[in-house]
Amino acid sequence: MSVRMLNKRYGSVAAVRNVSFDVAPGEILGLLGPNGAGKTTTIECILGLRRPDSGAIMIDGIDALADRDRAKLRVGAQIQSASLQDKITPRQALRLFGSFYGTSAKAGELLERFELSAKADAPFDTLSGGQRQRLFLALAFVNDPTLVVLDEPTAGLDSRARRALHQLIAGMRTAGRTVLLTTHIMEEAHTLCDRVAILNEGRIVALEEPDELIAGSNSKVIFRTARPLDSAQLGSLPHAVSSRAGGGGWTVVTSDANRTVVGLVRLVEAGGNELLDLQIHRPSLEDVFLELTGRPLSAPEEDKESGPS
Amino acid sequence: MNPGLLQHFLLTLRLNFRSRQSIVYGYLVPVFFLIAFASVFRTDSPLLLPRMGQILTISILGGACFGLPTALVAERERGVWRRYRLLPVPTGSLVVSTLAARLVIVASAAALQLALARIAFHTPFPAHPLHVLLGFIVVCLSFLGLGLLVAALAEDVPAVQALGQCLFLPMIMIGGVAVPLSVLPSWAQIVSGFMPGRYAVAALQSGFDGSGAGHAFDYLALLLIGAAAGAAGIRLFRWEPGRRLGRRALIWVGASLLPWIAVGLAAGTTGRLNPPPAPAAYQAIGDRLIASITYDDLPGDNELATPLAPPFTDGGRSSGMDVFAGKLKDWAPGHVDDAGQAVRNLICVASIADLAEDPREGVIARTVFTYLEASYREEDLRKALAWVALYPNEGTALTMAPDLGFVRPVGEDFVRERSALYARKFLGRLLGRIKAP
Numbered sequence: 001m002s003v004r005m006l007n008k009r010y011g012s013v014a015a016v017r018n019v020s021f022d023v024a025p026g027e028i029l030g031l032l033g034p035n036g037a038g039k040t041t042t043i044e045c046i047l048g049l050r051r052p053d054s055g056a057i058m059i060d061g062i063d064a065l066a067d068r069d070r071a072k073l074r075v076g077a078q079i080q081s082a083s084l085q086d087k088i089t090p091r092q093a094l095r096l097f098g099s100f101y102g103t104s105a106k107a108g109e110l111l112e113r114f115e116l117s118a119k120a121d122a123p124f125d126t127l128s129g130g131q132r133q134r135l136f137l138a139l140a141f142v143n144d145p146t147l148v149v150l151d152e153p154t155a156g157l158d159s160r161a162r163r164a165l166h167q168l169i170a171g172m173r174t175a176g177r178t179v180l181l182t183t184h185i186m187e188e189a190h191t192l193c194d195r196v197a198i199l200n201e202g203r204i205v206a207l208e209e210p211d212e213l214i215a216g217s218n219s220k221v222i223f224r225t226a227r228p229l230d231s232a233q234l235g236s237l238p239h240a241v242s243s244r245a246g247g248g249g250w251t252v253v254t255s256d257a258n259r260t261v262v263g264l265v266r267l268v269e270a271g272g273n274e275l276l277d278l279q280i281h282r283p284s285l286e287d288v289f290l291e292l293t294g295r296p297l298s299a300p301e302e303d304k305e306s307g308p309s
Numbered sequence: 310m311n312p313g314l315l316q317h318f319l320l321t322l323r324l325n326f327r328s329r330q331s332i333v334y335g336y337l338v339p340v341f342f343l344i345a346f347a348s349v350f351r352t353d354s355p356l357l358l359p360r361m362g363q364i365l366t367i368s369i370l371g372g373a374c375f376g377l378p379t380a381l382v383a384e385r386e387r388g389v390w391r392r393y394r395l396l397p398v399p400t401g402s403l404v405v406s407t408l409a410a411r412l413v414i415v416a417s418a419a420a421l422q423l424a425l426a427r428i429a430f431h432t433p434f435p436a437h438p439l440h441v442l443l444g445f446i447v448v449c450l451s452f453l454g455l456g457l458l459v460a461a462l463a464e465d466v467p468a469v470q471a472l473g474q475c476l477f478l479p480m481i482m483i484g485g486v487a488v489p490l491s492v493l494p495s496w497a498q499i500v501s502g503f504m505p506g507r508y509a510v511a512a513l514q515s516g517f518d519g520s521g522a523g524h525a526f527d528y529l530a531l532l533l534i535g536a537a538a539g540a541a542g543i544r545l546f547r548w549e550p551g552r553r554l555g556r557r558a559l560i561w562v563g564a565s566l567l568p569w570i571a572v573g574l575a576a577g578t579t580g581r582l583n584p585p586p587a588p589a590a591y592q593a594i595g596d597r598l599i600a601s602i603t604y605d606d607l608p609g610d611n612e613l614a615t616p617l618a619p620p621f622t623d624g625g626r627s628s629g630m631d632v633f634a635g636k637l638k639d640w641a642p643g644h645v646d647d648a649g650q651a652v653r654n655l656i657c658v659a660s661i662a663d664l665a666e667d668p669r670e671g672v673i674a675r676t677v678f679t680y681l682e683a684s685y686r687e688e689d690l691r692k693a694l695a696w697v698a699l700y701p702n703e704g705t706a707l708t709m710a711p712d713l714g715f716v717r718p719v720g721e722d723f724v725r726e727r728s729a730l731y732a733r734k735f736l737g738r739l740l741g742r743i744k745a746p
Contacts, residue, residue, distance in 0.1 A: 069398070081391055100398060
C-alpha cells in the first residue's frame with residue numbers, strides 16, 4: 001500500500017497534511033500520535049470512509065480514490081466506534097459480511113481461527129469485550145484481504161486478551177499480509193510493528209523502525225562526584241549535548257552514552273575527584289514520542305480529530 | 310445485485326422477530342387498534358368493513374413513523390452503519406434493503422389484521438383485493454419515505470419518538486385516519502387535506518367497499534409527498550453516530566413539506582375538501598356492498614333488543630296500530646326531502662320505542678316496516694336501509710318523537726346502534742335473506 005501527499009481539512013482545521021508512506025507485504029506499520037494528530041482521518045481516507053482533499057492512495061495496485069469499491073474488496077478493517085446489532089450472532093455476522101464478498105462459507109473456519117466457536121450462536125450483547133474484539137478481527141478477514149487496517153485493536157482489553165490478540169496480529173505478518181495499525185500502547189507498537197510512523201498535528205514527524213528511532217534519540221548520564229565539577233568541563237565531554245546540575249549531582253544529555261561515560265571517568269580521575277554514583281538512562285519509544293510531539297501518549301482516543309459537523 | 314443485499318434483507322427480518330419491542334409495536338399494537346375499532350364502531354355492518362382503510366393506514370403509519378426510524382437510528386448510533394460503510398456496496402443499497410424488509414414487516418402485520426378481522430369479527434375479505442394491494446404498496450412507499458426522513462433527522466432513538474409523534478398524532482386525530490372525517494369539524498376536514506393520512510385511507514378503503522381503484526389524485530398525492538420526504542431523507546442520511554446536521558437540513562425539510570401544501574391546495578381548489586353532500590349519501594350504495602351485509606348475527610325478533618312482531622294479517626287493526634300507522638303517515642320527519650334521512654327517521658321511531666321499552670315496541674317496529682314497504686320504491690328502500698345499516702353514524706338520529714307519543718329522549722348512540730340493527734332486519738326481509746319463521 002502506498003499513500004502519497006494526503007491532505008484533508010475540516011473547515012479551517014488541517015487534519016492531515018502531506019502525509020506519505022508505504023507499507024510492504026508482510027510488514028506491520030504502526031501509526032502513533034496524540035489525540036487529534038490525524039491518525040483516524042488518515043485511516044478513514046484509506047478505507048474510503050472519507051474523501052481526501054488531495055493526494056493518492058494505491059492498494060494492491062488499485063487507485064483507491066478512483067475505484068473505491070474495487071479497493072474495498074482487498075481491504076479488511078477493524079475500526080473504532082463500529083458495532084453490531086444486539087441480537088446478531090457471530091456466525092450470522094460472519095455469514096452476512098462474507099456474503100458481500102461471496103465467502104460466507106468461510107464463517108466456520110474464521111470462528112475456529114479466532115476462537116469463537118463456543119460462542120458462534122450467542123447474541124452479540126452477551127459477548128465479552130475480548131470476544132467482540134476477536135469477532136471484529138474475524139470480520140476484517142472475511143474477504144481474505146491483502147491489506148488489514150486495525151484501529152486500536154486492543155483498546156479496552158485485559159492483558160491476557162491483549163496477548164492473545166498480539167499473537168493473532170503477529171500471525172498476519174507471517175501470512176504475508178500488509179498491516180496498518182494504530183495504538184496507544186508503546187509496548188504494543190514496539191513488539192508488533194516493523195516500523196512506526198509518528199504523526200503530530202497532521203504531519204508525519206518520524207517514520208522508522210522502533211529500535212532505530214530509539215537509537216537516534218538522546219540518552220541521559222546522571223552522576224554525583226565527591227567534589228564539585230566545573231560545568232565548562234562537562235561541555236567538553238564526547239557526544240554531550242547539554243548538561244545541568246540538580247539533586248546534588250549532574251545530568252548530561254548525550255547522543256552516545258557509552259563514549260560520554262568513558263570521557264567522564266577520565267575527566268574525574270584526571271582531576272583527582274571521585275565518582276559516587278552513576279546511572280545511564282536510555283530512551284524508550286515513549287520518550288522518543290514525547291520528544292517528537294511534546295505530548296505523552298495518553299488513553300486510547302475516539303475519533304476526535306475527524307468529523308465535520 | 311450483490312448477494313449480500315439479500316442476506317442483509319433476510320437478516321433484518323430475522324433480527325426484527327428477535328426483538329420484543331418490535332413484536333409489541335409491530336404486531337400487538339395493530340391488533341389492539343383492530344379490536345378497539347371493532348368496539349368503537351360496533352354498529353358497522355359488516356363489522357369493520359368500512360374501517361379497514363383506517364386500520365391499515367394506522368399500521369403502516371406506525372411502522373413508518375416509529376418502526377423503521379427506530380431501527381435505523383438505533384443501528385446508526387451503535388455504529389452498525391459505520392461498519393456497513395466498509396462493505397464494497399453503496400450504503401444506499403443497504404438502506405433500500407432495510408426499507409424492503411420493513412415493507413414485508415408492515416405487510417405481515419396487515420395480513421394479521423385482515424385474518425383476525427375475518428376470524429374474530431366475520432369481516433368480509435376486500436371486494437377488490439388487487440386494488441387493496443396496489444393501495445397498500447403506494448401508501449407504504451409514501452409513509453416509508455416519511456420514515457426515512459424521520460430517521461435522518463433524529464439525533465437518537467428518543468428523538469425518533471418525538472418526531473414520529475409529530476406526524477402520527479395529527480394524522481390520527483384530525484387527519485381522517487382514526488377519527489372519521491365525517492365526525493370532524495369542518496376546519497379539521499380542511500386541515501386533513503394537507504396531510505397524506507386521508508388520501509391513504511381513501512386509497513385503501515376503495516378496495517374494500519368502494520368501486521375498486523381509488524382516485525388517481527389519492528395515489529398521486531401520496532407518491533408526491535413520499536418521494537419528497539424520501540429524497541430529503543436520503544440526502545440527509547447519516548451513516549456515522551454522533552454526526553450533527555447543519556442548516557441545510559432545514560432547507561431539505563422545508564422542501565419535503567412543499568408537496569403537503571401543494572396537495573392540500575390542489576384538493577381544496579378541486580372541491581375535494583368539501584363535505585360530502587349528505588342527502589345523496591344513500592344513493593351511492595352499490596349492489597355489491599348491499600350483498601356484503603350479513604344477517605346471521607342479528608338478535609331474534611322476540612329478544613329484548615330490536616323486537617319485531619310478526620306481519621299483520623288485518624292491517625294492524627286488531628292491535629290498535631292502525632291509528633299509529635295513520636299518525637306515522639302524517640309525521641313530518643318521515644317526509645324530509647332526502648329519502649335516505651326520511652327512512653332513517655322512521656327507523657329511529659322503532660328504535661326509540663325499543664329503547665323506551667314501550668309495551669308496543671314489537672308492533673311499532675312492524676308498523677314502521679310495513680309503512681316503509683308501502684311508501685318507497687324497492688330499489689330506493691334497499692339503498693336507504695343499507696345506508697342506515699352500514700353507516701350508523703351518518704345523517705341525523707332522532708332521540709324522541711313527541712308527535713308519536715315519545716316525549717322522553719333516549720341516548721343518541723343507542724338509537725344509532727338499534728337503527729342499524731333494525732335496518733338490517735328490514736333489509737334482510739326485503740331481500741328474502743331472512744325468512745319468516
